[in-house]
């Protein structure tokens with residue numbers, strides 16, 4: 001079982017991946033370069049093929065097909081990530097999240113406390 005082995009469950013991998021994705025979106029540049037936009041789209045596209053739960057990856061591919069990633073600004077990408085997560089939440093019968101609160105739930109690693117200035121810069 002999960003407690004007695006190092007095998008990650010679908011739920012654990014899901015939580016870890018959403019933490020990664022929302023944190024990454026919170027730290028995405030306000031004014032991304034073309035390369036940064038390409039990177040964001042590629043990351044999502046790769047997840048639709050490589051996410052380590054085949055059924056989840058297949059569903060996510062459909063989701064991304066009907067809701068293409070919005071990568072023009074940090075706000076756009078963070079909102080898109082929240083809405084994508086809500087589509088998955090609905091399919092799993094989980095409560096949806098109020099996306100106007102996404103900035104208070106998630107921050108970039110370098111956006112709080114010590115790194116307070118890092119998130120207002122493009123790096």
Ligand code: FAD
Nearest residue numbers: 010011014015017018055056059060082083085086088097
């Ligand atoms: P999670 O959904 O993992 O969320 C973690 C935390 O994020 C929540 O506690 C909440 O604080 C916050 N949160 C919730 N909603 C939002 C939101 N909309 N925006 C911002 N923050 C939010 N599981 C399946 O069984 N079938 C699937 O097809 C499937 N597809 C997935 C596809 C992807 C791309 C990913 C990353 C995960 C997928 N999962 C799937 C896993 C599933 O989404 C959950 O991660 C897992 O069920 C654990 O759920 P949880 O209740 O712990 O919270």
